[in-house]
Amino acid sequence: xxxxxxxxxxxxxxxxMKSQWALLTAGTMEKYNTMTxxxxxxxxxxxxxxxxxxxxxxxxTYQFIEENDVFTISFYDSRYRSSLSHLGTHSGRETDKVxxxxxxxxxxxxxxxFEEARMTIxxxxxxxxxxxxxxxxxxxxxxxxSHGDYHRFYIGEILKIYIAD
Numbered sequence: 001x002x003x004x005x006x007x008x009x010x011x012x013x014x015x016x017m018k019s020q021w022a023l024l025t026a027g028t029m030e031k032y033n034t035m036t037x038x039x040x041x042x043x044x045x046x047x048x049x050x051x052x053x054x055x056x057x058x059x060x061t062y063q064f065i066e067e068n069d070v071f072t073i074s075f076y077d078s079r080y081r082s083s084l085s086h087l088g089t090h091s092g093r094e095t096d097k098v099x100x101x102x103x104x105x106x107x108x109x110x111x112x113x114f115e116e117a118r119m120t121i122x123x124x125x126x127x128x129x130x131x132x133x134x135x136x137x138x139x140x141x142x143x144x145x146s147h148g149d150y151h152r153f154y155i156g157e158i159l160k161i162y163i164a165d
Contacts (some may be wrong), residue, residue, distance in 0.1 A: 123156025
């Protein structure tokens with residue numbers, strides 16, 4: 001993978017986020033977990049390029065993003081859709097789901113991504129907060145939180161972007 005700056009990035013990030021599945025990965029090469037994500041926003045806050053991602057406390061990845069300051073968001077071509085589906089529906093607590101889908105972890109800036117990624121964004125946590133049901137519209141609670149388990153959101157400063165060669 002080769003590093004590019006956010007200014008060099010040419011694709012429409014919003015289209016990438018809509019059309020390609022992504023993994024959020026946190027931890028180190030020695031101990032990490034990954035999960036498929038569908039909710040992701042990008043923007044600018046405090047003069048920094050950022051992404052915001054969402055993790056439920058019940059997810060195994062939650063402990064890794066809580067314990068580590070750096071995490072990755074990586075995007076994949078459609079040929080990996082079944083692998084990403086597996087990574088999103090199976091827990092790393094019980095099985096080595098990365099090995100099961102035959103993904104190859106790589107270290108990027110003291111955190112983890114995968115050789116199979118077409119793009120990886122390395123982020124540093126700069127803010128996080130638990131979602132507050134009292135401030136949510138009713139439709140959001142009914143549709144996404146009928147059993148509680150409200151997401152915690154993480155704003156990550158984009159440190160680096162890597163794209164596949």
